[in-house]
Amino acid sequence: MDNRAGRRLVAGIPLLWLLLFFLVPFIIVFKISFSEVRLAMPPYAPLFQWLHGLPHPQLNLGNYAFLFTDRLYISSYLYSLKVASVSTFCCLLIGYPMAYAIAHAGPTWRNVLLMMIVLPFWTSFLLRVYAWIGLLKNNGVINNTLVYFGLIHEPLPLLQTDFAVYIGIVYSYLPFMILPLYANLEKHDNTLLEAAADLGAHPVTAFLRITLPQSVAGILAGSLLVFIPAVGEYVVPSLLGRSDQLMIGRVLSDEFFENRDWPVASAVAILILLALVIPIMLFQHYQRRELEAQK
């Protein structure tokens, strides 16, 4: 009796907290995305009006219709998906060999290397993105070095380009790609590779036929951990990106802070979530399997 009440308390406190501060907020965003904007505080019309004692819904799809008629939203939505996909792919290309090398290092080195991968994560994300302004700008470190060695005469425009955004996102999220990949690769059984080598398989063939298929779960987890936050990324494009092509996270924030149009901002949020529902569910599925495998 006492036991069950205690358990209910232990599970109940975080459950209530998350309901109030995580689930309910989403329901509110969903609700407001169907409201009409008005000049008041808060700046949206109530969804239900009471007429003759009965609730009378004021559902309007105007905000969503608006998003699909204005080119700005569609183009920044597609642009965000493109940036996130390219960055994820680059993270995978850079992160996979790194994770592979760490998984094949000796036990002492392995811990040191992992520490070195995680260490930047503990220092400020904002400041690490900021560091790239100093490297990429016109009289920044990279351009100065290239000019000094006479490789170029005019500084290359690096800052405020798509390239700068890719660099910023890959740089910030690379540890998220490496860690799940490492966790996966480290568990691989090397005898399979040895057997393949004994049977005369070329190392590249062995890698493609054995290591790669076994690491699909790690690739998936790492890619989702990079792709999902990258779609809504705000800081990197604000500091390094173009001013003529916004990402969707910036559009949301501008709608909210500059235009004070809360309903449209909410509709944008719902639209971003729609693109991410499947990736997020995939990630949860993977997370659950990982924890079960640990048992």
Added chain:
Amino acid sequence: MKSSRGVFSRTALVFGLVFLYVPILSMVIFSFNNSRLVTVWDAAHSPTLKWYAALMSNGQIMGAAWLSIRIALISATGAVILGTLTGVTLARFGPFRGRTLLTGMTTAPIVMPEVITGLSLLLMFVSLEQLIGWPKGSGALTITLSHITFCMAYVTVVVQSRLVGFDESLEEAAMDLGARPVKVFFRITLPLIVPAILSGWLLAFTLSWDDLVITQFVAGPGSSTLPMVIFSKVRLGVSPDVNALATIMVTVVALGIAASAIWMRYQNRRRERDEQLAAAANL
């Protein structure tokens, strides 16, 4: 043939690490540069500590840093309490109604784009204030509540994976011997997960200290945290005192990591010695 693959991946690793550390190093180096242009080295007058002095006398940055520290201390502690409860629930309670919901609500915040979390929390606070008159406006309180919420997810994952790694036999034995659940938790479970709780607290502190996007939504006009002040400064371009600030933060983190590495090595040695003593005593 086999080593060629090793050479390739090792080269990639070296380049990757250079990629990770060059930007941080460049901030550190240029924080000692005399020139206002930041990335143009003024060899005649450098190195200098003048940007550190400028930083210390910058009341806005110092005030924001103090606010961020207080918020991070409270948020990390709150997140550890709630995250530990969640971790224990998910790792030990088996199936119960609401379990799937709880699992979903703990992993989702980790990957959720920050603009969405920030927007939804603010809209919730506004609705709540309309409904019951609390919380009064946005400020340190709403920031802290939001930080606790997104940090607890990380603590949960750390605590849960530590608990899943341990088998339950010790706890079951204590129960069989008649210990009450609360006593079992404080005498057995808690000591087992102390390392996870500590690293969860540090992780939560760092995340709260560092957060910009969610904070911007829920902060309100009066309360600017350190990341907000830095962001509005660096939006206009590089700024030498921000480099000084970055150097200080990198140094603190490096010292912290070194200290924890030494402590872990000491703990391992002590455990090995105890095991050897125990083995010797058995002979």
